[in-house]
Amino acid sequence: MSLSRSPRLVLVTAAAAALTLAACTSREETPAAQSSGSGPAASAASTAPTSGGCTLTQTGYPKIDPKTAIIGFSQSEKEANPFRIAETQSIRDEAAKLGIPADHLLTTNAQSDLNKQISDIKSLLDRGAQLLVVAPLNSDGLQPALDAAKAKKVPVVTVDRKVTSQPCTDYLTFIGSDFVKQGQRAAQEMARVTGGSGKVAILLGSSGNNVTTDRTQGFKDELAKTSGLSVVAEQTGDFDRSKGQAVMEQLIQSHPDLTAVYAENDEMGIGAVNALRTAGKTPGKDVKVVSVDGTRNAVQLIADGSYNAVIESNPRFGPLAFQTLQQFEDGQPIPASIVISDDSYDETNAAQKVGNAY
Numbered sequence: 001m002s003l004s005r006s007p008r009l010v011l012v013t014a015a016a017a018a019l020t021l022a023a024c025t026s027r028e029e030t031p032a033a034q035s036s037g038s039g040p041a042a043s044a045a046s047t048a049p050t051s052g053g054c055t056l057t058q059t060g061y062p063k064i065d066p067k068t069a070i071i072g073f074s075q076s077e078k079e080a081n082p083f084r085i086a087e088t089q090s091i092r093d094e095a096a097k098l099g100i101p102a103d104h105l106l107t108t109n110a111q112s113d114l115n116k117q118i119s120d121i122k123s124l125l126d127r128g129a130q131l132l133v134v135a136p137l138n139s140d141g142l143q144p145a146l147d148a149a150k151a152k153k154v155p156v157v158t159v160d161r162k163v164t165s166q167p168c169t170d171y172l173t174f175i176g177s178d179f180v181k182q183g184q185r186a187a188q189e190m191a192r193v194t195g196g197s198g199k200v201a202i203l204l205g206s207s208g209n210n211v212t213t214d215r216t217q218g219f220k221d222e223l224a225k226t227s228g229l230s231v232v233a234e235q236t237g238d239f240d241r242s243k244g245q246a247v248m249e250q251l252i253q254s255h256p257d258l259t260a261v262y263a264e265n266d267e268m269g270i271g272a273v274n275a276l277r278t279a280g281k282t283p284g285k286d287v288k289v290v291s292v293d294g295t296r297n298a299v300q301l302i303a304d305g306s307y308n309a310v311i312e313s314n315p316r317f318g319p320l321a322f323q324t325l326q327q328f329e330d331g332q333p334i335p336a337s338i339v340i341s342d343d344s345y346d347e348t349n350a351a352q353k354v355g356n357a358y
Contacts, residue, residue, distance in 0.1 A: 053333030054168035072124030094318030183218025197228030244268030
């Protein structure tokens, strides 16, 4: 039997392979994000001196030099999400920039499992972590891990999601966005891109954390100021692209007159875009799409005309987290919350600013 293949056979085989690939990726029509830690770092919205903040003397913790200390970083979710990829990379990059030895930065990933994150944090402490940076999975539930850190007098800085425990008692401070304001800004963009009228669906983030609660509250409160816009459906997509797509597919069926979607993160927004395209609709035109995050794919979709606006949620906490730990160890007072400044993307700047996205 000859090993040569006829041109016709080659074409047929190639076509079959292409069909198979298309079938396997039909739910991921928008490619995975090119995430990185590059781009502007998160910066505090206010640099005014803090009075009455938490101090090293107040806690009674030992003085430690962050540049020589063993530092633990607990990531909450798998790093398939562009936000988490950029967040972890920012921590690694800043540690390297400060000259912290690679074996002095200990990292774990809870894979979206709260019990695992508690175990991860306790493991970091057992491995000698003297300072902790934690990206909480949920606002509630981490108290056993925080208690373990407190027992060993290890300061904990939380990033991105705020915990319901007590600052300066159970943890040092929270560094992150004003999530209510993000929701408000998203509603303002929604009013602008829809012309102030339409039926809106909300793709909610995961339950049990302040990000979802605050982004929802801010959006609804602000949207209520525009009488022509109404929320006709809201459903959880768990900050996940495939779940966001599945939810959007259902909403298209149950609400065929839907004219706008607010996704509480870009991944769900991109999932919604995929669902709208599959249904024969033109996202960005037939159905307006506004979300929160600032991922490379979402910003590029704005530039391409298939998306309308994104409110940034900057994940590059590394510089600010290490700066905060250094200030604490230097005896400076640390506020209970350090709110960062977030940018925004729309049709006027997306093409120029896509390099800032993650």
